[in-house]
Amino acid sequence: MIAARRSFGIVTYVVLVVLVIAVLLPLAWLYLSSIKNGVEMYSIPPIIIPRNPTLSSYRQIFTDRGFESGFLNSVIVAVVSTLATIVLSCPAAYGFSRYLNRGGSVIMFFVLATRMFPPVTFCLPFFMLMLHLHLINTKVGLAIVYLSFQLPLAIWLLESFFREIPRELEDAGKVDGLSRTQILIRLVIPLALPGLAVATIFSFLLSWNEFIYALILTRTDVARTVPVVISGWISVFQILWGKMTAASGVYVLPALVFVSFVQKGMLKGLMQGGLKG
């Protein structure tokens, strides 16, 4: 019995290790490819471990036009839209969680229902809207459009974090003569900082990863973001895989860093937000 249990445990480890390798290999291949020189890149049969590792692909993406400006655009759009999201969603989420009951939950439902709309639905109207506002091919225009999916998610996450804060604390603040706004700023927000961090990171990465709106709404280096720049390198006849893998490798770094460090907080946010809805 005990022997059977132990072997069962070993099987678990073996299966998990195999799965980890299967999950990480594609990414490892991407990075391995990004440090190959042109000859090793396209050798048949493929060379698994590069014999002459080189950073030339990385040098190339930063000297050729497109990627560097795309990277800056991605950063600016993500930072601006995320800041706006947090500033706008904090009071709203708090209002929903603390002051509004039935009427609030109706509005809340609509906020959440917007998550169901496929983005392709909005491509056309956003395109027309930005055309009329003269915001086509601008970072501002893109950041505004990104609010449409960042805001619902941030409100969804933050509302559940605010709800966890004990009401007694706010009552104590009231007794001490704090106004409602002071209670929000001085007592509630500091306590909800972990939740704010989760909402900020999620919003940032949503903006960072967004593709279809950027594809429609930007066309030159002034506003094109990384995914649009990279996808523009695809051509029917050939793809420069050195550039492609290096650019992808740089582009996914924020996602990898965040996932490694804030996984627990993300998990909590997902669960709280999710199970309630």
Next chain:
Amino acid sequence: MAAKYRLLSDRNYGLLLVLPTTTVLVLIIIFPLGYSIYLSFVSLDLLRPGHGSNFVGLLNYLRVVTDPLFAQSLLRTLAFVVVTLSFELVYGLFVAILLNRAVLKGRGVFRTLLVFPLMIAPIVSGLQWRWILADQYGVLNYLLHLVGLPAPVWLGEPVSAMAAIFVANFWVSTPFDIMVLLAGLQGIPDEPVEAAIIDGAGWFTRLRYVTLPLLKPAILVVLLIRLADAIRIFDIVYVLTGGGPGDSTEVFSTYIFRVSFTNLNLSQGAAGSLVMVFITALMSFILSRRFR
């Protein structure tokens, strides 16, 4: 009392907090939606300028629904959603159960590594698999060759191209399933499971009659969120197959994208996308009903 100098009741104060954001959301969601609905009922064709925009009733909807490409992309997308969600759920549950085993040491490390692709952009997943599956210098075909298996032209055949989309999506999506299901499992109290053990229930019986029913809320979250994501799949298809070969991997989003922005048939595109919204809403509704 403090309430004396308050101009607003608590309720109105709450409304005041909520109002600015709600206004922004109405402007950037309801307005575009309204515009889409308007477009879908008029005839607006950028290829025929000066044509004006006149009310045409349900003509655009009729055109979309009778377009054979529409029906094909719709069916393909629905099949993709069903297959993807089933596989993701089974795999997610399997991994979550493994990670949740009491004897497991280093759970945190395993979890971090298994959900590593969690926030990676879908287009990178698409590109990365395009590179792995490349027919001549692709690493997968090389490995298949090593073990003596045939090396197909993955993106050149309809079925294998669809399979490639499935794999690229699976790789980047399952971390979410694992995370939510694991959290769900960890939230299940020990008592019911222990009671079942005392009653002599085997592993499978416990899973079927104790664990899964208690896991329902987490499973519903996974299904609803992944349904909405899978039905809108675009990025991966765009960079991996571009809808090809031919239009054999055209999905709903790429179809509407092409009608609207390549054929510039805006009204028909709007009608198609509203049909898509309707189908998404209907499926989510049915799903949440069946689970409650």
